Amino acid sequence: MTSVENPSEVLVETVTTVNGRVVTANVPARLHVADFLRQHLGLTGTHLGCEQGACGMCTVIVDGEAVKSCLMLACQLDGRNVQTVESLAEGDELNPLQQAFKEEHALQCGFCSPGFLMTATALAHQGRRPGRDEIREEITGVLCRCTGYDNVVTAIERWFAENPQGASEDPLPAVTDTIATQG
Amino acid sequence: MTTLEDPATEVDAVGVHERRRVIGTSQLRKEDDRLLRGDGRFTDDVDPARVLYMAVARCPYPHARIVRVDASAAAALDGVEHVLTPADIRRDTEPLTVLRPVPGAPQLPYYALAQDVATHEGQPVVSVVASSRHVAEDALELLDISYEPLPHVVDVLAALEPDAPVLHPSVLDSNLLAANSDGSGDPDARFAEADVVVEGRFRINRVTALPMETRGVVAEWRPGARELTVHCSSQVPHLIRKQLAETLRLHESDVRAVASDVGGGFGLKLGVFPEDVLACLHAIALRRPVKWSEDRAEHFRGSTHARESVHDYRIAADSTGRILAMTNVYATDIGGWNSPFGSAQLSSVVFNGPYKISDGYTERRVTLTNKTPVGAYRGYGQPEVNFAYERLMDQLARRLELDPVELRARNMVTPRDMPWKNPVGAVYDSGDYERCLRMAADAVDWAGHRAAGRTPRPDGRLVGIGFASFVERTGYASSRFLAKRGSVFGAHESVTLRANRSGGIDVYTGVSTMGQSSETAFAQVVADVVGTDYDAVRVHAGDTGASPLNTGAFASRTMIAAAGALRSAAEQLAAKTRRIAAWQLEAPVDEMEVAGSVVRVRADHSRALPLAAVYTTAITGQGMPPEEEPGLEATAHFEPPDAAYSFGTAAAQVAVDPLTGEFDIERFVLVHDGGTVVNPTIVEGQVRGGLAQGFGAALTEELRYDPETGQLVNGSMVDYFVPTAADLPHVELLHTAVPSPVTPFGVRGVGEAGTIPPGAAVANAVCDALADHGVELSALPITPEAIWSALAGRSSGGGDPELTPTTTDLPDGGVEY
Ligand code: FES
């Protein structure tokens, strides 16, 4: 079969930091961040539920802010700092936010959990200390079809109550090494 | 959560002794660590080397003849590896099969790609595999497909009219796929002699389960080994294996289906869909792994929808409010094809809800329309009829000027009546329905509300309280029942337990993990029965290559059936463990007990062996008692003798603006009985999650089709409103715990109850508030606009002729549900 060249397949060199590692990659220009994280870096904890900015499954933190990674192109990460759910656990231990989710039964199928965890983590990065009603509002960008949300709100509320120092933590993981990946 | 009876006492009754009990406690979940660390393995996370990506071209019309397919330009695009067209499918596959057929329905020629005519927007027509999803989608743009649009019908009643375009003329003369009627007694005579008859037409909205993880499949073929490995997001991997083998003309032994983590199922992920077949065919042709991940636009058109139906309900009563008869004739929309679980069957099974009637009938008309196929969705027909009969109960109370709570109480099946068979043959096992009703009424201070009268608040709003009492069929009433209904699966569950040299027990099950916490609950049962630590039990779920053949996770049946199998296998494993240890310690077997990580002499704990040592003895066969076979493994099967019926009552308090129809749900109380509770936190989570879906379907969710174009107008997450964290009312949960006599440990299913009562309770509350305005809602969803229309007497409806039953001879006693 003779092949016809595809004009849409353009590669862009991108240098970004993901969970503390510098990543140099040649990414297709139309690749969004979630696919880049999942397919190129194997960070499959970031999920996709709509690719339309409506469900929040793909929420990650870019330069300290919660971002829907299906709405951002991988090449736009150039020079930025990305944090995904894989960075949260402390060694083999869940971090206090994850532990609160576990103890409050804030997940059932767990497909939405990374979105909620990153949204809450971003709130802390911003120095926010939301109350219960505010938490409800803040997490409306992430949908959950299993839990009815009550336990998610409770887990986040408890985490803020028990970790008043949360926001003064270093917002982003330190750079540890570098990796290169092909487009 | 308030639990009235300690379920643990019931556990004692079935022979679990005074160990530290795990059943009945809120153990932290086995599933959580991996899911919280982003380390779950959902289907799209499976990423084999050299994987290729599939994209699917779909019919853009509701009904169209496919005149020509030219895929040459697409096939020539750089990166495209393979294309399948309708002709390939006709040559290489059999039609898709149905798991839960509609009795009396012919098999429809449903192929993975539309043959000649497509019957709904979104039906697959061509599939393409390429080096990336992007390239595969580029190739779709290059396909040249000519369609000839045909007349379509999207309204379920219009589809039954004689002039409607017929969807499947090769096997049917009309769009009635089949009609099923059931009943007992002489309802017509009861209606003739009744003092009062209330009746109405109730329209239930088309909604969709919308799991956050869409469907997906990764297929891999090793021709030399004749081994097709299929990772899929499914509630029923063993049934996927069966259906794929049938459709692909393979042996079951050639297929291994794996569903590890499933991001929500809710009934939608039951059985094989066209894309599963397509991915396998591509993988077989290419000898390379092929992945398809459904995007959300495809999900809205190519998965399944649910619930849409029109019910003509009647209740006859005497002047004291005693119900004499109840009937429901309804048309239920199945869409363009019969999906694996097709039309919901429980609308007929529990059409009388918790009320005791001996004369009644129900008739289901399963109707084809040019819309996305309907499949199972949590609740499976029960929310639909609950809305209708509970709305009519309130109308009956108003007609007779009776207290609606008293009217309900007077007609409920009582504990003394049970086991009790309803007019279609469903056997209600046990429970105290009235107690739940009274608890709900007390919780919302119903007496105070009645006494206060309908005085508007200073802001003009009127307050109303509404109730919805329900029963929920959980599990199946035996394989005999399923056989009568033509279902191709069993009522049982099977598990394998295997001891390992680390001192742990591995549990192998075909029940995939989709949020129902089965890994946790299964481990709790095994730990309890064996006497070992919860942490020592590990559940391996959803791999047909490793688990015994089973049925799967649906119909709130998992725990009911699996608990029996787990108990039996655990007992076998524990008994052998004690025999080996007794021989090694030279102690009598009946004095041995397993306790945590050791097996020991009950009266002398210094005489103990580590479980790891005993298990190793069995696994190596070295040091076994002479008469004992080596190995330590048990497989058990369990079929519950009957279905268990969960039950409860919800009460909603609303404040309605009688000018605009706007309303707030100020309180929502659910009193629910799920029998013996294995894990209180998980049960509460299931109930709350079900309620969230129930509120969505009752208040904001509705898939709308444009009658002119036949197209879905709100098929995206931006336009279809599932509840967010800020949208749900505060829910107060109360529980009773009456053990079911027909299930292991007395458990009842808990997965679906929450979906049932929100619509009826909220609608009854609104109608209570607006009783002086004569508002009687009869359609879902309940929106301010619908209330405003009803207030202004603008409601549409009326005029349509009632659905009348087609049979006069009723099969007495029904078909034994
Ligand atoms: S996948 Fe990004 S918001 Fe839904």
Ligand code: FES
């Ligand atoms: S836990 Fe399943 S979507 Fe939230």
